[in-house]
Amino acid sequence: MSSLEATVSKMSTSPQPAKSLAIEKIKQILGEGRFIEHKDEMIPFLTEWRGFYTGDALLVVFPENVQMVSDVTKICAEAGISIVPQGGNTSMCGGAVPSSEGNAIVLSMSKMNKILSIDTTNYTMTVEAGCILQNIQEAAKAEDRYFPLSLAAEGSCMIGGNLATNAGGTNVLRYGNARELVLGLEVVLPDGRILDQLTGLRKDNTGYDLKQLFLGSEGTLGIITKAVLKLFPAPKSINAAYCAVPNISAALELLNCARVESGDSVETFELISRQVLDLVLKHIPGTRDPLTESYEYYVLLEIVSTKQDDNETRKNFENMLEKALESELILDAAIAQTEQQRQEFWALRENATESQKLEGTSIKHDISVPISSIPTFYETAWQAILGVEPKARLIAFGHAGDGNLHFNVAQPKNSPSKDFLAKWADINHAVHEVVKQFNGSISAEHGIGQLKKDELPNYKSSIAIDVMRVIKDALDPKGIMNPGKII
Numbered sequence: 001m002s003s004l005e006a007t008v009s010k011m012s013t014s015p016q017p018a019k020s021l022a023i024e025k026i027k028q029i030l031g032e033g034r035f036i037e038h039k040d041e042m043i044p045f046l047t048e049w050r051g052f053y054t055g056d057a058l059l060v061v062f063p064e065n066v067q068m069v070s071d072v073t074k075i076c077a078e079a080g081i082s083i084v085p086q087g088g089n090t091s092m093c094g095g096a097v098p099s100s101e102g103n104a105i106v107l108s109m110s111k112m113n114k115i116l117s118i119d120t121t122n123y124t125m126t127v128e129a130g131c132i133l134q135n136i137q138e139a140a141k142a143e144d145r146y147f148p149l150s151l152a153a154e155g156s157c158m159i160g161g162n163l164a165t166n167a168g169g170t171n172v173l174r175y176g177n178a179r180e181l182v183l184g185l186e187v188v189l190p191d192g193r194i195l196d197q198l199t200g201l202r203k204d205n206t207g208y209d210l211k212q213l214f215l216g217s218e219g220t221l222g223i224i225t226k227a228v229l230k231l232f233p234a235p236k237s238i239n240a241a242y243c244a245v246p247n248i249s250a251a252l253e254l255l256n257c258a259r260v261e262s263g264d265s266v267e268t269f270e271l272i273s274r275q276v277l278d279l280v281l282k283h284i285p286g287t288r289d290p291l292t293e294s295y296e297y298y299v300l301l302e303i304v305s306t307k308q309d310d311n312e313t314r315k316n317f318e319n320m321l322e323k324a325l326e327s328e329l330i331l332d333a334a335i336a337q338t339e340q341q342r343q344e345f346w347a348l349r350e351n352a353t354e355s356q357k358l359e360g361t362s363i364k365h366d367i368s369v370p371i372s373s374i375p376t377f378y379e380t381a382w383q384a385i386l387g388v389e390p391k392a393r394l395i396a397f398g399h400a401g402d403g404n405l406h407f408n409v410a411q412p413k414n415s416p417s418k419d420f421l422a423k424w425a426d427i428n429h430a431v432h433e434v435v436k437q438f439n440g441s442i443s444a445e446h447g448i449g450q451l452k453k454d455e456l457p458n459y460k461s462s463i464a465i466d467v468m469r470v471i472k473d474a475l476d477p478k479g480i481m482n483p484g485k486i487i
């Protein structure tokens with residue numbers, strides 16, 4: 001038994017003081033500058049970014065290496081203190097903040113932010129879990145490589161959080177979710193042991209693929225401390241178009257044409273409704289509509305080539321758009337002529353979340369259905385919402401190329417937020433029942449967290465939930481890892 005274990009087991013003989021002793025021990029192990037104990041300083045770590053969830057904690061800790069994470073976890077396991085791992089705290093589901101019980105520590109990964117190595121031949125990068133996603137993208141670019149995970153929160157979310165939520169974003173169509181971009185992981189288990197699966201192997205069939213358990217587990221099974229990520233050749237010629245489409249079925253036909261005509265190199269296929277565009281134009285300074293007339297739906301489409309000055313791909317791209325115009329799959333389109341113009345198109349898409357927040361309260365639905373079902377789903381779910389709130393405003397956009405829409409609902413104009421929020425459960429229920437009808441998912445990419453925990457049993461089979469529970473109990477018998485999330 002190590003001296004640390006000896007101290008901890010001694011402490012755990014007297015229940016209440018045991019917790020304060022454990023907290024003192026954690027502070028001692030970490031040292032000054034690696035924890036926050038004053039309530040007002042803790043607030044940003046206890047508050048979810050939309051302000052829907054706030055919690056309480058005994059301490060917020062900032063370990064600097066895996067050994068510190070392991071030591072803190074061992075102490076918590078012994079003393080029965082919960083651990084809430086936290087990355088950038090951009091979760092859409094209240095996953096990264098503790099409950100109000102105040103029996104948890106928040107374990108921030110922000111000081112474990114080193115890019116450890118890049119192997120350009122193996123096309124891999126090894127990183128600590130607290131690396132900001134954008135820093136990873138930039139480090140890959142500096143080595144003429146590409147890490148394709150991309151989402152509007154990339155300037156603040158951390159790779160550990162991305163992996164723990166199996167994040168999606170705007171490039172899933174071509175590269176898959178976060179889950180598909182990982183080759184190896186290092187994880188601290190709920191008892192403090194360090195599970196080292198930090199391999200850069202593309203083939204390894206030596207039993208269960210354990211890393212998959214932690215990808216998408218939202219901090220409920222362990223703390224991801226390092227990862228080996230997959231890299232790709234850097235895009236050199238990016239062709240971006242902002243297209244107006246007559247309806248959603250046409251958008252999906254356009255997706256098919258674009259895939260076929262480009263040799264399946266569509267990188268992005270994002271749907272933006274007029275209501276979303278209007279909110280962005282209203283709230284985000286410097287944005288402008290690239291098209292002269294107003295249309296009901298738009299698609300932001302990108303086709304990418306890894307060849308420099310790839311004129312052939314550009315020509316194919318333009319030809320494809322011309323054909324789509326002739327066959328009225330698109331009504332008008334603007335093609336980015338410069339990187340600056342491309343960024344302007346992206347601002348219209350990436351600011352959807354921010355502009356909704358500035359507009360007032362919105363009730364979000366991160367749903368997926370088979371791509372072929374999107375048009376019927378869209379209409380049916382909208383009618384279901386109107387059945388609950390006839391003055392609701394639909395704010396629909398997202399990753400149509402993955403069958404994933406953010407089918408959000410904004411509060412009616414000139415009506416108090418609290419009246420709208422009183423209908424939250426009914427609106428959720430209306431949309432999720434339609435999702436069920438189409439064999440879809442009530443959480444395509446954001447996870448479950450606290451937000452959808454109570455709804456999950458209605459939409460996932462009881463056997464699947466039993467299996468999840470068995471795994472949870474086996475790995476975390478004391479239930480200390482991010483309690484109150486998922487199950």
Ligand code: FAD
Binds near residue numbers: 129150220225
């Ligand atoms: P946090 O919010 O800190 O944590 C998320 C969950 O992971 C929590 O349950 C937490 O306990 C757990 N966790 C965090 N770090 C670790 C770790 N090291 N080990 C174990 N568990 C951990 N999501 C998408 O999928 N696609 C999008 O397109 C997208 N766009 C967004 C746009 C905006 C403007 C915002 C605000 C959010 C968006 N999100 C999106 C949601 C969010 O950014 C993602 O879920 C992201 O992956 C969370 O990363 P994070 O570092 O902020 O994690």
Ligand code: 2HG
Binds near residue numbers: 169356364365398399
């Ligand atoms: C996106 O795709 C995010 O931009 C956020 O997943 C979606 O605001 C939302 O609901």
Ligand code: ZN
Binds near residue numbers: 406
């Ligand atoms: Zn999204």
